[in-house]
Amino acid sequence: MKPAGAMTAAAVRYGVMLAALAGSAACAAFAYVSVGLWPAACAVLLPTALLPFHARTRRAWPAPVFLAGMISAAVCAALSNAPAVLVAPGAVLALAAWDLADHDRFVRESGDDASSDARGRGHAASLGGVVALALLPSAAALAFSARIPFAVLLPLVVLDLGCLGYAARLLRK
Amino acid sequence: MTRRGLAVCICAFSLLLAAVAARSSTLALVALPFIAYLCVALVEAPWRALDLKAERSVEVERAGGAAEVRVRVTVRNEGSAVPVLRLWEEPPQGVSVSHGDARRAERMQRGGHPRRAEPMQRGGGLCRGELVQCGGSLRRGERMQLEYSFTAAKGAFSWTSVHAVASDPFRLFDRVLHLPASGEAVVRPQVRRLRPFTLSPDRTLQTPGSILGGRAGSGTDFWGVREYYPGDEMRRLDWRRAARHPGQLFTREHEQEEIADIGLIVDAREEVDLHCGNQSLADVCVDAAASLSEMFLRGGNRVGLVLLATVMKVVHPGYGKVQLQRLLRALAGANPGASPSRVSLDNAPMRMFSTRAMVVVLSPLTAGDWELFPRLRARGNEVLVISPDPVRLGHDGSLDRAERLARRVARVERRLDLRRLTQLGIRVLDWHVGEPLGPLVRRATRPIRGRTG
Numbered sequence: 177m178k179p180a181g182a183m184t185a186a187a188v189r190y191g192v193m194l195a196a197l198a199g200s201a202a203c204a205a206f207a208y209v210s211v212g213l214w215p216a217a218c219a220v221l222l223p224t225a226l227l228p229f230h231a232r233t234r235r236a237w238p239a240p241v242f243l244a245g246m247i248s249a250a251v252c253a254a255l256s257n258a259p260a261v262l263v264a265p266g267a268v269l270a271l272a273a274w275d276l277a278d279h280d281r282f283v284r285e286s287g288d289d290a291s292s293d294a295r296g297r298g299h300a301a302s303l304g305g306v307v308a309l310a311l312l313p314s315a316a317a318l319a320f321s322a323r324i325p326f327a328v329l330l331p332l333v334v335l336d337l338g339c340l341g342y343a344a345r346l347l348r349k
Numbered sequence: 350m351t352r353r354g355l356a357v358c359i360c361a362f363s364l365l366l367a368a369v370a371a372r373s374s375t376l377a378l379v380a381l382p383f384i385a386y387l388c389v390a391l392v393e394a395p396w397r398a399l400d401l402k403a404e405r406s407v408e409v410e411r412a413g414g415a416a417e418v419r420v421r422v423t424v425r426n427e428g429s430a431v432p433v434l435r436l437w438e439e440p441p442q443g444v445s446v447s448h449g450d451a452r453r454a455e456r457m458q459r460g461g462h463p464r465r466a467e468p469m470q471r472g473g474g475l476c477r478g479e480l481v482q483c484g485g486s487l488r489r490g491e492r493m494q495l496e497y498s499f500t501a502a503k504g505a506f507s508w509t510s511v512h513a514v515a516s517d518p519f520r521l522f523d524r525v526l527h528l529p530a531s532g533e534a535v536v537r538p539q540v541r542r543l544r545p546f547t548l549s550p551d552r553t554l555q556t557p558g559s560i561l562g563g564r565a566g567s568g569t570d571f572w573g574v575r576e577y578y579p580g581d582e583m584r585r586l587d588w589r590r591a592a593r594h595p596g597q598l599f600t601r602e603h604e605q606e607e608i609a610d611i612g613l614i615v616d617a618r619e620e621v622d623l624h625c626g627n628q629s630l631a632d633v634c635v636d637a638a639a640s641l642s643e644m645f646l647r648g649g650n651r652v653g654l655v656l657l658a659t660v661m662k663v664v665h666p667g668y669g670k671v672q673l674q675r676l677l678r679a680l681a682g683a684n685p686g687a688s689p690s691r692v693s694l695d696n697a698p699m700r701m702f703s704t705r706a707m708v709v710v711l712s713p714l715t716a717g718d719w720e721l722f723p724r725l726r727a728r729g730n731e732v733l734v735i736s737p738d739p740v741r742l743g744h745d746g747s748l749d750r751a752e753r754l755a756r757r758v759a760r761v762e763r764r765l766d767l768r769r770l771t772q773l774g775i776r777v778l779d780w781h782v783g784e785p786l787g788p789l790v791r792r793a794t795r796p797i798r799g800r801t802g
Contacts, residue, residue, distance in 0.1 A: 240356075247360060247364070247379070250376075250379045251364070251367065251376060251379065253375075254371075254373050254375035254376045254379060255371060255373065255376075258375070260374065260375040260378050263375050263378070263379060264375070264378040264379060264381070264382075267378075267379040267381075267382055268382040271382045271383065271386060275386075275519060278353070282484070282520070285484075298432055298486055298518055299432075299518045299519075302389055302390075302393060302432075302517075302518040302519065303518075305385075305389050306382065306385045306386050306389050307382075309381075309385035309388065309389065310381045310382035310385040310386075313378075313381055314378045314381060317374065317377075317378060332365075332369070333366070333369050337362075337366065339358065339362045
């Protein structure tokens with residue numbers, strides 16, 4: 177029999193994950209609706225509605241698939257000139273949902289229920305930090321608009337390409 | 350960096366690149382959470398030196414034919430907190446981890462007892478394939494336990510370290526550690542107590558024992574009468590004979606009782622190891638050797654051992670309970686399935702046995718094993734071959750004609766080979782492993798008529 181504390185932590189984690197998932201899908205759908213792309217909004221919402229059932233089966237694939245889908249949806253929405261105030265939180269919540277689902281799976285696999293409370297708190301604090309770090313600059317960027325000069329942009333792109341190449345090399349290894 | 354970390358990295362930088370290419374600030378904002386995720390993981394990753402101490406305790410509990418080995422590795426964090434720590438270990442080869450006994454990790458308070466005794470996890474996800482693992486966060490002063498158990502009929506198991514992976518809370522950056530945690534467990538083969546019987550070897554060691562040595566000495570059995578020599582004990586004088594022969598004195602003699610010197614050669618090589626169901630010929634030989642050595646040592650004899658397994662193991666001749674433990678420990682290490690053996694029966698070091706030793710060879714015997722025996726006989730050793738019959742191992746009635754014929758040919762071939770040994774003056778015991786060994790050995794070691802002392 178599982179300890180009551182561990183059950184509660186798992187249930188809370190699952191609830192937060194579902195809320196993040198729903199929030200992310202809703203943000204993306206509203207972003208599409210705001211630019212009049214109703215079919216795209218439906219396309220985002222319908223598969224998302226099925227995801228909790230997949231999550232029940234405790235498979236590994238629904239969370240990464242959901243994240244990849246939401247990133248694609250956010251990119252498409254951004255290219256369709258959807259409002260950033262909806263697209264950015266959608267991406268943040270998708271990342272949070274994916275992380276929570278993965279964390280839940282890891283806790284179950286490691287069989288460490290006794291320390292899951294403490295670890296869950298630590299993980300939640302770190303995830304909260306990520307959400308705050310991601311949302312605050314977004315809010316700041318929405319409030320103040322600034323142009324990045326080409327001289328700053330070019331090294332950024334070079335750095336970006338270098339990091340991507342390094343990551344791809346590591347992944348191939 | 351883990352694959353998870355790489356995936357996040359690729360997402361973040363691809364989105365940034367797309368944002369620059371499309372000159373879209375919204376896309377840049379979509380990339381931001383991924384970059385923040387990476388940054389937080391980088392900050393919280395355990396880059397600094399970790400102070401983790403590991404201890405291992407191993408308990409062996411014998412129940413019936415097999416023993417249960419319980420392994421517990423306790424890792425104590427004496428440094429800064431580790432957000433995620435995973436411990437994993439490969440159980441020894443060839444053993445089956447009893448999932449029911451693979452317990453969950455228990456987290457303990459500083460210097461205290463487990464916070465909560467967890468129930469055993471039945472059919473859970475702790476042991477995946479060949480690995481036993483547990484995980485959790487570990488603050489300063491806390492302990493984590495990896496606990497599992499496995500059953501083994503015999504074997505010598507040793508561990509040197511436990512694998513640990515320390516990560517950040519999101520498991521994007523891993524740090525692999527090998528924490529030294531040595532331990533050892535020896536599951537000795539099961540000893541079946543055979544009914545004691547008196548050995549009648551051709552030669553004995555000139556040390557008082559329980560075997561009739563075939564010459565006059567200080568025993569209890571009557572041997573003969575001889576003329577009295579000055580210095581003979583008065584209580585040994587034969588007064589009746591002296592009365593019949595006036596002026597002469599006679600002394601009664603008794604047969605000397607000595608110990609036997611026994612050399613066991615146990616063949617547990619992969620080449621001769623034949624499996625049928627749960628039975629393995631090498632295991633049969635090892636178990637028989639354990640029982641025989643216990644019986645010989647109980648009789649006060651001197652016993653030595655040459656074990657041919659993956660490597661050759663030698664236990665020099667000795668007496669008593671300590672010697673029995675040495676022999677059982679060596680026999681426990683016989684692991685025929687580990688790798689092909691580089692030793693043959695012909696390489697067995699014969700010099701460690703005296704020429705007075707009775708050499709007991711426990712082997713199913715293969716084609717290249719016959720050269721040892723003429724050498725042994727030439728040295729003057731008495732030889733007893735106990736050969737478990739591989740042809741009759743696991744014999745069942747459901748054989749087709751070709752198989753029956755093949756078995757018959759193999760049996761004839763084996764009988765001819767064993768006859769060659771008999772012609773060398775070697776006692777051969779063609780042992781069907783289903784039969785009890787004790788009475789067969791007793792029958793095989795009965796004194797041969799016309800034996801010279």
